[in-house]
Amino acid sequence: MHVVVNAAASADGKLSSRRREQIAISGEADFERVDRLRADSDAVVVGVGTVLADDPHLTVKDESLCNERLERGEPKQPARVVVDSRGRTPTDAAVLDDAATTYVCLSEAAPVDTRLELTDRAELVTAGDERVDLLRAFAALESAGLERIMVEGGGELIFSLFEAGLVDELRTFVGPTVIGGRDAPTLADGEGFVEAFPSLSLEEVARLDDGALLSWRVEGR
Structure with a gap:
């Protein structure tokens, strides 16, 4: 399995405002890049x-990219995956429509009635007691044939994956705006590291729209 985290952050590292x-x-050029990355993935x-x-919705928007997937013998759309320890995904969420297969990763703490509501709309993966055990959940996704994984956020999930x-x-698009706010989400929230910080190797820097795309490889992977 190969996992790519993709995000757009402000110049001060925020994913959105405190609200x-x-x-x-980002702008149109980055939207096209993200659409291509989705199209090249087995799951988002x-x-x-x-x-x-x-x-x-987490679907590929460009029909020509969808056709390329079909020509490769792949489903028209990549699968969609929601990491949701307690089953809070609304049953009318766009990600649960029939445009693509959706997996919802739950923990044992997710209520039974919630499981029953979701089971007709998604493939359920249960891993972990109170929180989703990401190692077990991603191993289950890999067993289902999902090898190329694109992660789009948010900050809590990204930190947990690291x-x-x-x-x-x-891969981070850094845009030309400042959001600020101590409570605004960042690229990697969660508890934060105090030691054994993940080390990254900068592979590429490219101008894109009015910002820059930074591509990093995680060392040791």
Whole structure:
């Protein structure tokens, strides 16, 4: 399995404002890059916080990219994955429509009635007691044939993936705006590291829209 974390951050490293409302950080060129990255992936992964805040569809928008997938013998759309320890994904969320297969990763703490509501709309993966055990969950996704994984956020999930040692690449578009706010989400939230910090190797820097795309490889992966 190869895991690529992709994110757009402000110049001061924020994913959105303290209100956790979606903010346009990048432009058309980056949107096209993200669409291509989705099309080249077997699955697109987000945390439930992103689903609740943005209600993303997580599908490839460019029909020509969808056709390329079909020509390669792949499904028209990559699978979608929601990491949702307690089953908070709304049953009417866009990510649960029939545009693509969706997996919801739950912990044992997710209520039974929630499982029953989700089971008709998604493939359920249970791993972990109180929180999703990402190592076990991603191993289950790999067993289902999902090898090329794109992670789109949010910050809590991204930190947890780094903590679990699952990230191979980090691609960050840094946009020309300052959001600020001590409570605004950053690229990697969670508890934060105090030692054994993940080390990155800068592979490429490219101008894109009015910002820059930074491509990093996680050392030791």
